Amino acid sequence: MNRKQGKVFVWPICTRIIHWIIALSFIASFVSSLNKTYLHYHVAFGWIFGVMLIYRIIWGFVGPRYATFDTFKLDLKDLQWYFKEKVINRWRKIPAGHNPASSWYTLIVLFFGSFIVISGLLLYGVQEGSGIFAFLNKEHYVHMITLFDVHLYLSYFLGIWACIHIIGVLIEQFYHKTNMVFAMITGYKKAEGKDSNISKFSNIVSYIFILVTFSIFIYIVVTYDNIVTRSIFSPVDFEQEHKTYYTDCGDCHKTYPPFMLPKRSWERIMHNLDNHFGEEITEANISKQARISILNFLTNNCAEQSSNKIAFKLINSLDKNEAPKSITKTYYWRKAHENIDPAVFKSKEVEDRANCWACHEGFENGIFDNDKISIPTK
Ligand code: HEC
Ligand code: HEC
Structure with missing residues (x-):
């Protein structure tokens, strides 16, 4: 030395x-x-x-x-x-x-x-x-x-x-x-x-x-995907999980992952299909039987049933009996998106805040990872 x-x-x-x-x-x-x-x-x-x-x-x-x-x-x-x-x-x-x-x-x-x-x-x-x-x-x-x-x-x-x-x-x-x-x-x-x-x-x-x-x-x-980072929340194929939900409710918009709303919200939505956000969904569109089956699927997989952090945080942000009729009405959703310019949601590329898939890649498979978010630009 x-x-x-x-x-x-x-x-x-x-x-x-x-x-x-x-x-x-x-x-x-x-x-x-x-x-x-x-x-x-x-x-x-x-x-x-x-x-x-x-x-x-x-x-x-x-x-x-x-x-x-x-x-x-x-x-x-x-x-x-x-x-x-x-x-x-x-x-x-x-x-x-x-x-x-x-x-x-x-x-x-x-x-x-x-x-x-x-x-x-x-x-x-x-x-x-x-x-x-x-x-x-x-x-x-x-x-x-x-x-x-x-x-x-x-x-x-x-x-x-x-x-x-x-x-x-x-x-x-x-x-x-x-x-x-x-x-x-x-x-x-x-x-x-x-x-x-x-x-x-x-x-x-x-x-x-x-x-x-x-x-x-x-x-x-x-x-990237390995034993020290692997998630138990793999993409869900809703077509496979529940065909009727996928086809009947996916007619006008992509299907929303069931864990994004509490049971009481899904009940509210399913019981008011005759006035569904201004649309009238009749039994000719979705039969009585299909409705029962869909509601069952939604409530079995609703936010209360999920250990996904989004479901947990969303429920925590609600009052005890609050039954929001859309995800975008929840405090959690508004808080998560408060920094986004409202004009973005009205842009030609997004059109509506309910069009989650415009920005969240993998949304229709229940994935909301932060590294899969991109706001579309013109
Ligand atoms: C006839 C077309 C149509 C069908 C069929 C339909 N929806 Fe919708 N749905 C809409 C429209 C329009 C909206 C409003 C989107 C918006 O907020 O601008 C909407 C919004 C929603 C929302 C709220 C999204 C949000 O957070 O803003 C949920 C949840 C929903 N639909 C669930 C369902 C379910 C469950 C079914 C099947 C039982 C279904 N929809 C079938 C047209 C439809
Ligand atoms: C205009 C693009 C856009 C649309 C449309 C949109 N989001 Fe987002 N979302 C974002 C961005 C950007 C973030 C990240 C915000 C941040 O972290 O500051 C985000 C964050 C989130 C988060 C929080 C994720 C986390 O881990 O903290 C959830 C959950 C979410 N969005 C769900 C939805 C749902 C459900 C819809 C449809 C009803 C939707 N988003 C529509 C852009 C969008």
């Missing part, structure tokens, strides 16, 4: 790479969460973040000097002194490895980071019916809002926590001039202590881990 004057080799290349991958994947997860269309990337970055955390935790037990948890300074008195000394002695000497503040910082990142990853995977399963916990959707979909809040607030917390860390490091860099920023780039810290050494074996294992992480990322992004 090259011994540099007044400097200690503290962060071997793998530690540095892991540090930056954790930081960058957290930022990338955060940015990609801002637009629902990028959910896929969000999941992929989240996986990178998660696998790297696992690796960092293993590193904490078997890693090189300064990376292991037993070198962390966790005594609260030390922490107090660390901050006190920071104020009273600008040119104090700093330890080679983790100081009390960065020890606590790292543990909290690992702890809350793990919870963010776990809550994210659970949310993806419970709300979207996707990923490794997709099987939880059917039984636990009612918890999607709680899980969302947990995932969101934990992430905000960690984001703020990371900002505090960055400010702390910048103070070290520019006020105490300990060159801390560059330590995580070059590996050398202006401090006192022994150099870190890392065995060839640990180095190779680390690189394999990093390679595996990137492979997972590429796998998720490139294959």
Whole structure:
């Protein structure tokens, strides 16, 4: 190891790479969460973040000097002194490895980071019916809002926590001039202590881990539909599910997925076919028997019967006995489309807000994925 004057080799290349991958994947997860269309990337970055955390935790037990948890300074008195000394002695000497503040910082990142990853995977399963916990959707979909809040607030917390860390490091860099920023780039810290050494074996294992992480990322992004993203909500062929519904109700418009309205709405619609949005549908159009069969199909598959997040959110947006006679009248629908210029719905390409299929590819198969939405342009 090259011994540099007044400097200690503290962060071997793998530690540095892991540090930056954790930081960058957290930022990338955060940015990609801002637009629902990028959910896929969000999941992929989240996986990178998660696998790297696992690796960092293993590193904490078997890693090189300064990376292991037993070198962390966790005594609260030390922490107090660390901050006190920071104020009273600008040119104090700093330890080679983790100081009390960065020890606590790292543990909290690992702890809350793990919870963010776990809550994210659970949310993806419970709300979207996707990923490794997709099987939880059917039984636990009612918890999607709680899980969302947990995932969101934990992430905000960690984001703020990371900002505090960055400010702390910048103070070290520019006020105490300990060159801390560059330590995580070059590996050398202006401090006192022994150099870190890392065995060839640990180095190779680390690189394999990093390679595996990137492979997972590429796998998720490139294959798109795979074991870590697959949804249980596959496209439904309504013609196959209920031929009469498909042909009789699909005469004037494409058939609306039954889970888009509650039972009471379907009953209301089916009992008022003689005045169906200004159209008179007679028994010559749809026979009595067909109506019974269609209503049965609709109520068996209505919003209350579905674990689809859209159905759940739509029902939650309604008053207890509210029976909207169209999807577009629901608060949920209006809220989801409030940012769309009303003129778009009247345009030649869309014609009507009830023409969901103009913008939602796969609508007639019950798919409302955000990455399948496109507003038609002239
Ligand atoms: C004779 C033509 C016709 C037939 C047949 C028909 N509909 Fe409609 N339906 C319409 C029209 C027109 C609208 C109004 C679209 C709009 O809001 O501009 C509509 C709207 C709807 C809506 C509300 C969509 C929304 O959210 O705005 C639902 C739900 C619906 N129909 C269900 C059915 C069902 C179920 C059947 C079969 C029993 C059926 N329709 C058969 C003409 C028809
Ligand atoms: C003019 C194009 C357009 C039409 C027509 C349209 N939508 Fe949308 N819809 C959008 C856009 C764009 C979004 C995404 C809005 C956002 O996220 O800001 C959206 C969002 C949604 C969402 C929320 C999806 C989610 O995961 O949050 C649902 C559900 C939905 N639409 C259902 C419908 C239904 C049902 C109809 C027909 C009754 C319909 N939409 C008609 C463009 C349209």
